[in-house]
Amino acid sequence: MKINIKEKFSLFSEEWTPKIITQSNGQLVKIAKGSGELVWHKHVNEDELFIVFKGELTLQLKTENIVLSEGEMYVVPKGVEHCPIAKDDTHFMMIEPASTAHTGDLESDVTVSSNNQEWI
Template identity: 80%
Template sequence: MSKINISEKFSLFTDEWTPKVLAESNGQLVKIAKGSGELVWHKHDNEDELFIVFKGQLTLQLRTENIELGAGEMYVVPKGVEHCPIATPDTHFMMIEPASTAHTGELETEMTVSKDAQDWI
């Protein structure tokens, strides 16, 4: 393992809502993604999901409230909590979650990325 320049990694892709895996630590995957607009409402029954924003604004819609995150802010969506991420154009963020976490939980849509199809970058 060598050091990882996160800014450099963000420059290597343009696709949105398609997480790229940077590293694995103790069964947790460290992923980065870009987003614009809305993903889909979903939940992860058995895993918490940590979001850290590097650029732009990411709103985590929950059924009870909206959590707005700017650069340098983070939030953990607890397991079992339904959420829908919404991003301003060209938002860059990181997620840290167990390797078992499915991209959109049990929900399968055209935006879903299977665990087997996740790219390491």
């Protein structure tokens, strides 16, 4: 099935609430919008791949900051604590195992539970 990613981004306005657009081989392909800072967290058992489509996403790590511009990607290795920070209205994609929790090992008021993940 062909998916228009730009069109999918136009279907929602919530920030830091990933939307699932497809799956492949046990991996979920999610898109999200963000502005400002999410929360520090880690994924003990899963790597997390980020691809920026619009804006700028900084992945704060304890050792360095990875700044991603449009068209760039980065994989946060499993177990690495990180905190995403987005410039206003940044659009990005994440590809990760279906088992990956939104904010990893941290439960907060911004956490989207695996039961509440939305497909668009």
